[in-house]
Amino acid sequence: MKRAARYIVFYSALFGLWTLLAELKIWPPYLFPTPWGVAEALYAGFADHTYWIAIRVSMQRVLIGYGISVILGMVLGLGVASNKFLEETMGGLLVSLQSLPSICWWPLALLWFGLNQNAILFVVIMGSLLSVTLAMEDGRKQMPKIFGQAGRNLGAKGFKLFWYVLLPASLPFIVSGLKQGWAFAWRSLITAEMLYLSLGLGQILMMGRDLNDMSAVIAVMILIIAIGYLVDGIVFKGMERHLQNKWGLTPAT
Amino acid sequence: MSTNAQSVARRFPLPADARLTSLGTKLGPVSVGHKERGPSLQIPKVGLSEICLSYRTQSGERLLALDHINLQVRPGEFVCIVGPSGCGKSTLLHLIAGLHSQTSGQILIDGLPVEGPGTDRIMIFQDHALFPWLTVGQNVEFGMKMKGIPKAERQEKIHYYLQLVHLAKFEKSYIHQLSGGMRQRVAIARALASEPDVLLMDEPFAALDAQTRDLLHDELERIWSETGRTIIFVTHNVREAVRLGDRVVLLTFRPGRVKSEFPIDLPRPRSLEDPEVALAARAVLDELREETNRSIEVEYRNGVKPKIEPGVKS
Numbered sequence: 001m002k003r004a005a006r007y008i009v010f011y012s013a014l015f016g017l018w019t020l021l022a023e024l025k026i027w028p029p030y031l032f033p034t035p036w037g038v039a040e041a042l043y044a045g046f047a048d049h050t051y052w053i054a055i056r057v058s059m060q061r062v063l064i065g066y067g068i069s070v071i072l073g074m075v076l077g078l079g080v081a082s083n084k085f086l087e088e089t090m091g092g093l094l095v096s097l098q099s100l101p102s103i104c105w106w107p108l109a110l111l112w113f114g115l116n117q118n119a120i121l122f123v124v125i126m127g128s129l130l131s132v133t134l135a136m137e138d139g140r141k142q143m144p145k146i147f148g149q150a151g152r153n154l155g156a157k158g159f160k161l162f163w164y165v166l167l168p169a170s171l172p173f174i175v176s177g178l179k180q181g182w183a184f185a186w187r188s189l190i191t192a193e194m195l196y197l198s199l200g201l202g203q204i205l206m207m208g209r210d211l212n213d214m215s216a217v218i219a220v221m222i223l224i225i226a227i228g229y230l231v232d233g234i235v236f237k238g239m240e241r242h243l244q245n246k247w248g249l250t251p252a253t
Numbered sequence: 254m255s256t257n258a259q260s261v262a263r264r265f266p267l268p269a270d271a272r273l274t275s276l277g278t279k280l281g282p283v284s285v286g287h288k289e290r291g292p293s294l295q296i297p298k299v300g301l302s303e304i305c306l307s308y309r310t311q312s313g314e315r316l317l318a319l320d321h322i323n324l325q326v327r328p329g330e331f332v333c334i335v336g337p338s339g340c341g342k343s344t345l346l347h348l349i350a351g352l353h354s355q356t357s358g359q360i361l362i363d364g365l366p367v368e369g370p371g372t373d374r375i376m377i378f379q380d381h382a383l384f385p386w387l388t389v390g391q392n393v394e395f396g397m398k399m400k401g402i403p404k405a406e407r408q409e410k411i412h413y414y415l416q417l418v419h420l421a422k423f424e425k426s427y428i429h430q431l432s433g434g435m436r437q438r439v440a441i442a443r444a445l446a447s448e449p450d451v452l453l454m455d456e457p458f459a460a461l462d463a464q465t466r467d468l469l470h471d472e473l474e475r476i477w478s479e480t481g482r483t484i485i486f487v488t489h490n491v492r493e494a495v496r497l498g499d500r501v502v503l504l505t506f507r508p509g510r511v512k513s514e515f516p517i518d519l520p521r522p523r524s525l526e527d528p529e530v531a532l533a534a535r536a537v538l539d540e541l542r543e544e545t546n547r548s549i550e551v552e553y554r555n556g557v558k559p560k561i562e563p564g565v566k567s
Contacts, residue, residue: 039439146378149352149376149382150376150382150383151373153352153376154372154396154443154447155396157370157374157398164399168384168386169386171386204347219527243386246386246427247385247427247429248429248430
C-alpha cells in the first residue's frame, strides 16, 4: 500500500513537471510535446496497426536472435568451463570481446550478409551471446560438483547428463546472465533496426525523427522501455520465483 | 530363496551352529554349501586388488593417497571402512563407483573390472546430493529414467521405495522442505530404486543429530536385511561401524593401507548402546587411535592439511 502510494506520488510529480514545462512553451511543441500529445501518438500508432506490426516484427527478431544466443552460449560456456585449454585461450578472448559494443558488428554484418534481416539477427546474436556464454561458464563452475557426480553415478551421461543434471543444476547461477543477455539482445536489436528500414520498433523511432514528430519519438521510446521491462518482469522474475520455490533459496542474482 | 534365507538368518540371529542346522533342515545341504563355500566365496561381489592412487599436490610433489589396498567383499555383506580423516576412505568409494580411476591395481565387480560409473554400484553421499530441482518422487525416479524403464513401472517403484523409507507422503515435496534425516532417507530410496547390487555409502549420517542417526541405523539395517544388498559403508565413527557392519576394515593415515580387519559376529538387530558393540568398538578404537595421533602430528607439523580432493589429479 505504502509502496503504491510512493509510486503514485513519484509519477504524478514527474508528469506534473513534464506538463508544466510543456505548457510554459519554452520550446516549441514539436521539440517538447505534452504528455497528451505523446498519448495521442501512442493511440494513433496502435489504431492504424503500425505499432502492432512493429512490435511483432521486433519481437520475432529478438526471439530468434536471443534463442540462438542461448543455445550457442550454453554450448560454448559449457565447453569453456569444462576444458582447461579452451578456458585459458577462449575465456580471455570472450571477456575482451565483451567490451565491444554490439553495433560495432554492424559494418561486418553488412558486408557478410548484405542489408537485410540476417545482418540484424547477427548483431542481436553478437550482442547477447557473450553474456550468455560467460554466465553459463560461471554457472557451470559455481554449480556444486556433487550433482554431476551423483548424476553420472545414477547412469546419466553425455547429452542426458547435460539436459537432466548439469543444465538444471546451473540454472540458478545462470538466470542473471540470461537476463542480462536478454537486455543486450533487445538493445542491439533496436540499435540495428534504427540503421535500416526494417519495419521494427527501431525504424519507427527513426521515422518519428524524420517526420519531426517528437510525440511519436517519445511514444516509441516508451514502447521499447515497456516491452523490455515486461519481459524482464514476467519471464525472468517468474523464472527466479520458480527456482526459489524449488530450491528453497534465493538464487544468486 | 537363498536371499530369503539370509534375511531370515539376519533377522533372527542364532548361534552359528544352530543357524547351520536350521538352514540345513529348511533348504537341504546343497543350499548351505552354496552359502558357505559356493561361488560367493570364490568370486567376491567387490574385489579390490593392489589399489594405489597418487595425486600431484599444488606444490607439485607426488602424494600417495592409497597404497596397495586389498579387500574382498562377499555378496550381501555389510562392510564398514573406518580410518582417520585423510586416509582416503571416501576416495576409495569414488574409485569403486567408477567416478575416478586408480593409478594402479584392479577393481572387480563379480569378477569383471570396473570401467567407469555403473548403476550396479550406487553411491550415497554425505550431503545427500539430491537434486533440488526435482521433487522427492522425481529424485527416486531419476536413475530408472536414465535406464529407460517404462513410466508405469517407474511409478510403481517410486511408491515401493518411498514406502520402504517411510516417506510415501512426501513424494511431491521438494528437497528443501525435508529435514536432514528425511533427505538421507530419500537418498537411500533413490539409490535403491536403481536396484544396484552394491550400495556405497560415504559417511551418510555424519551430518545428522544423534537421535536421527540411531533411527536411520535401524532403518538401514532393516532395509539391508530386506533387500540383501551388498553395502560398503565409510565412516569415521567406530561405534557406528561396529553397530552396522559384518566386518570393520581399518585404514591407516596417509597413505591409506588396510591396517586390520575386525569381523563383527554380534547378533542383529544391534544397537549403539549394546555392551557387546561398545566392547568391539573399543578394540577397533585402540588401533585407530594410533592412526589418529599420527594424522594430528602430521597436521601440526605441516601447519596445514595438504590439499587433496578426489578427482584433482594431474
